[in-house]
Amino acid sequence: MKKLTYLVAIALLWACQPQERQALDLNYPETKKTDTTDIYFGTEVSDPYRWLEDDTSDETANWVTAQNQVTNAYLSNIDFRDEVKARLTELEDYEKVSAPFKGGDYYYFYKNDGLQNQSILYRVKNFEDEPEVFLDPNSFSDDGTTALGGLSFSDDYKYTAYSISEGGSDWRTAFIMHTETKELLSDKIKWIKFSGMSWYKDGFYYQRFDEPKEGDELSAANQYGKVYYHKVGTDQSKDKLIYSNPDNPENRFGASVSEDERFLFIYSYTGTSGNELYVKDLSDPASDFRPIITGFENDHYIVDNDGDDLIIHTNLEAPNNRIVRVNYKNPTSENWVDMIPETENVMTASTAGGNIFTSYLIDAKTAIKQYDYQGNLIRDVDLPGIGTASGFGGALEDEELFYSFTSFTVPYSVYKYDISSGESELHRRPELDFNPDEYETKQVFYTSKDGTKVPMFIVHKKGIEMNGKNPTWLYSYGGFNISLKPSFSTSRLVWLENGGVFAMPNIRGGGEYGEEWHKAGTKLQKINVFEDFIAAGEYLINEGYTSSDYLALQGGSNGGLLVGATINMRPDLAKVAFPMVGVMDMLRYQHFTIGRAWAADYGTSEDSEEMFKYLYSYSPVHNIDPDATYPAVMVTTADHDDRVVPAHSFKYAATLQEKNPDNPNPLLIRIETKAGHGAGMSTEKRIELNADMYSYAWYNMGVIPELAKKKM
Known part of the structure; x- marks a missing residue:
C-alpha cells in the first residue's frame, strides 16, 4: 500500500481563511502493473494498467471497491460535508416545470416536485385544470436510476413511443402505449443508441446496432448502425431494414420524417461533426434515396419542407450557418438558393x-x-x-x-x-430560496497565449473583495462545436452564497463563434483549448479574484480531458481539480463504444506519425510528471458510462497515484454505481456528487464555508 501525508482543515476555526492543519495518513490501494506495450510509428508506449479496461472482471471490481473505500473514508473526514449536502438538498427542493408542448388535445409538460429522482410527464387540456400523470419515470426502477431516454408521438397522437435508459447507459429500450388510455402494448424494441423515433403512419424509424456479446455491452465499439422501421403491434424481429452502409462500419444514422409525412430524410455521420444527407419521397413507392449532400466536411439539417422545396440549415460555405431552399428533385448544393444568409x-x-x-x-x-x-x-x-x-x-x-x-x-x-x-x-x-439581486454577472474578454481574445462569464456575490482569496470554480468544455451558454444551477448557488466565484470561459473547440472557432481547437490545434483554459485561470488570479491556493478546475467528458491535460501542463495553476468522466487515454479512445466518432475533433494515434506524436504530447494518462506537485485531484466516473468508458479514469487515477505517492495533496477517484455519463442521473446521486465536490474543494483550500460556521 502506498502512503500519502496530507493536511486537513480544522473544522472548528471561524474565518474563511487558510487554516492550521494536522497531518493524517492516506493509503492508496496497490494497483497491479502488467508488461503491456504498444508500438506507434516506432515509438514504444507502455500501458501497464490495460487490465483495467476489462470492466466486467472481478479484479477490476475489487480495484473499484478499494478505491471507493479510500475516497469515501477521506470524504467522511470532512466535518461540514453533511451541511453542504443538506443545503444542496434544501435548494433543490422546489417545483421545477418545463416548457409545455402541444400534442393533440393536450398540453404536455415535465414537472419535478423538488427532490424526485426523475421528472414526471404530465398533461392537461386547459391549464386551469388539474394535470394528470401521463408517464412517471420514477416507476421504472425502485432507486430512480432508470430514466426516460426519449419520447415521440405518432402524427395522429394515437400512440406514444418512449425509450428508457438503465443506470445511465446510452443504450435505449423503447416501448409503445396508447396515448389516450395509457395502456402499454407488447412492443419492446432493444439495442437502440444515439437515435430518436420518427413516426410514419403506424410505425416509426429508428437506429439500432447489433446486439453486443454478453459482457461487452458497455465497452465494445458501436459499429454497423442501421435504420429500421418498426410497425406498431409487431415483434422487433419483423422490423424492416431501411438504410445501412455495410462497407463503412463507422457510419451512424439518423432518420426523420417531414411534418407532412411526405419525405424521409437520412443523416449519415462518421464523427461528431459533418454529415451526409439523403431524401426519399414517401408519396412515391418507386422512389429511392436521393443524395442532397455527400461528404462529411460540413453540417446540414432539414428545417422543414415547403411543398416540393426543402429548407436546409447548413454551414457549407458559411461557417456561422445559413438557410437555403432547393427543390427535392434536384437537391444538390449547386442548386441551393440562400433564404436566410449567414x-x-x-x-x-x-x-x-x-x-x-x-x-x-x-x-x-x-x-x-x-x-x-x-x-x-x-x-x-x-x-x-x-x-x-x-x-x-x-x-x-x-x-x-x-x-x-x-x-x-x-x-x-x-x-x-x-x-x-x-x-x-x-x-x-x-x-426558491434565492435573491438574484445579491449577485452580479459580468462578461470579460481575456487574451490567450497566442493573442486570441476569449470571452468569459464571471458570477459572484456583489461587493466581494478582490484580495486573491475568493474560492473560485473554473469550468469549461472546449470541444465538439458545443457552445456553453448562461444557465441557472441550484447546486452552483451553494458555491456562490458561501462567497465563491464561478467562472466559465467560452474557449476554442466550442461553437460560440462558428465553425472556425470550433476548428481552432481540434486535431493539431487542440492544445489551443488547454492554453485558453490556463489563460482564464491566470486572468482570474491576476485580476485579484483568486489565487492558485483558492482555484478549483472542473470539466466533464471532453472537459475531463481539458482538466487532465491542464494540470499536467500547469500543476501549479490550481489547488483542486475535478476531471470528470474524462477522455484520458488519447492513444486508445477510438477502440471503445462510440469513441471512433470523436476522431473528427481529436484525430487518432493511427492516422499519422505527426498525429500520434501530437496526441501523445498531451494525453493525460501519458504525461503525468512524477516530479510535479499536483493539486488535490478527485477523478469522477461511473460504472455504466458507455460514452467515455470508465477505464479512462481508472488508468489515469492509477497512474497519478503510482507516479506521485508522496504528493502533498490527495489524488483520489470517485466511482459512482448505477450511473453513466451524466444524462438521467437521479436527483439523489446528483446532490451527493455535488456535495462531495464542493466539500473536497473547500477542505483542500483550507476554507470553512459560511454554512458550516453557522452550525458552530
Whole structure:
C-alpha cells in the first residue's frame, strides 16, 4: 500500500481563511502493473494498467471497491460535508416545470416536485385544470436510476413511443402505449443508441446496432448502425431494414420524417461533426434515396419542407450557418438558393406556426428572429433579458409556443409566445430560496497565449473583495462545436452564497463563434483549448479574484480531458481539480463504444506519425510528471458510462497515484454505481456528487464555508 501525508482543515476555526492543519495518513490501494506495450510509428508506449479496461472482471471490481473505500473514508473526514449536502438538498427542493408542448388535445409538460429522482410527464387540456400523470419515470426502477431516454408521438397522437435508459447507459429500450388510455402494448424494441423515433403512419424509424456479446455491452465499439422501421403491434424481429452502409462500419444514422409525412430524410455521420444527407419521397413507392449532400466536411439539417422545396440549415460555405431552399428533385448544393444568409453570429433554426425562428449566439448570449417561409424578416423577438432562450419550435398549425429563458441568476422560467403578434407573457416562474439581486454577472474578454481574445462569464456575490482569496470554480468544455451558454444551477448557488466565484470561459473547440472557432481547437490545434483554459485561470488570479491556493478546475467528458491535460501542463495553476468522466487515454479512445466518432475533433494515434506524436504530447494518462506537485485531484466516473468508458479514469487515477505517492495533496477517484455519463442521473446521486465536490474543494483550500460556521 502506498502512503500519502496530507493536511486537513480544522473544522472548528471561524474565518474563511487558510487554516492550521494536522497531518493524517492516506493509503492508496496497490494497483497491479502488467508488461503491456504498444508500438506507434516506432515509438514504444507502455500501458501497464490495460487490465483495467476489462470492466466486467472481478479484479477490476475489487480495484473499484478499494478505491471507493479510500475516497469515501477521506470524504467522511470532512466535518461540514453533511451541511453542504443538506443545503444542496434544501435548494433543490422546489417545483421545477418545463416548457409545455402541444400534442393533440393536450398540453404536455415535465414537472419535478423538488427532490424526485426523475421528472414526471404530465398533461392537461386547459391549464386551469388539474394535470394528470401521463408517464412517471420514477416507476421504472425502485432507486430512480432508470430514466426516460426519449419520447415521440405518432402524427395522429394515437400512440406514444418512449425509450428508457438503465443506470445511465446510452443504450435505449423503447416501448409503445396508447396515448389516450395509457395502456402499454407488447412492443419492446432493444439495442437502440444515439437515435430518436420518427413516426410514419403506424410505425416509426429508428437506429439500432447489433446486439453486443454478453459482457461487452458497455465497452465494445458501436459499429454497423442501421435504420429500421418498426410497425406498431409487431415483434422487433419483423422490423424492416431501411438504410445501412455495410462497407463503412463507422457510419451512424439518423432518420426523420417531414411534418407532412411526405419525405424521409437520412443523416449519415462518421464523427461528431459533418454529415451526409439523403431524401426519399414517401408519396412515391418507386422512389429511392436521393443524395442532397455527400461528404462529411460540413453540417446540414432539414428545417422543414415547403411543398416540393426543402429548407436546409447548413454551414457549407458559411461557417456561422445559413438557410437555403432547393427543390427535392434536384437537391444538390449547386442548386441551393440562400433564404436566410449567414451573419457574423452563429445561427440555428426551428419552425412553428408556419414561421422560421432563428437563434443567434452573440458572445454566447441568445437573440431570436422570426421569418416567414420566403426568408422575410417578421420581427426581432423581445426576450425577457440577457441570457439563454430556447424552445422556439412547434407544429405547423400552432398559434402559440412556449419557450424557456434562463441566465446565471435567473431560474429556468417559461414564457408563452403569440406567434402572430410577437407578444410574450410569463407562464411560470419557480419560487426558491434565492435573491438574484445579491449577485452580479459580468462578461470579460481575456487574451490567450497566442493573442486570441476569449470571452468569459464571471458570477459572484456583489461587493466581494478582490484580495486573491475568493474560492473560485473554473469550468469549461472546449470541444465538439458545443457552445456553453448562461444557465441557472441550484447546486452552483451553494458555491456562490458561501462567497465563491464561478467562472466559465467560452474557449476554442466550442461553437460560440462558428465553425472556425470550433476548428481552432481540434486535431493539431487542440492544445489551443488547454492554453485558453490556463489563460482564464491566470486572468482570474491576476485580476485579484483568486489565487492558485483558492482555484478549483472542473470539466466533464471532453472537459475531463481539458482538466487532465491542464494540470499536467500547469500543476501549479490550481489547488483542486475535478476531471470528470474524462477522455484520458488519447492513444486508445477510438477502440471503445462510440469513441471512433470523436476522431473528427481529436484525430487518432493511427492516422499519422505527426498525429500520434501530437496526441501523445498531451494525453493525460501519458504525461503525468512524477516530479510535479499536483493539486488535490478527485477523478469522477461511473460504472455504466458507455460514452467515455470508465477505464479512462481508472488508468489515469492509477497512474497519478503510482507516479506521485508522496504528493502533498490527495489524488483520489470517485466511482459512482448505477450511473453513466451524466444524462438521467437521479436527483439523489446528483446532490451527493455535488456535495462531495464542493466539500473536497473547500477542505483542500483550507476554507470553512459560511454554512458550516453557522452550525458552530
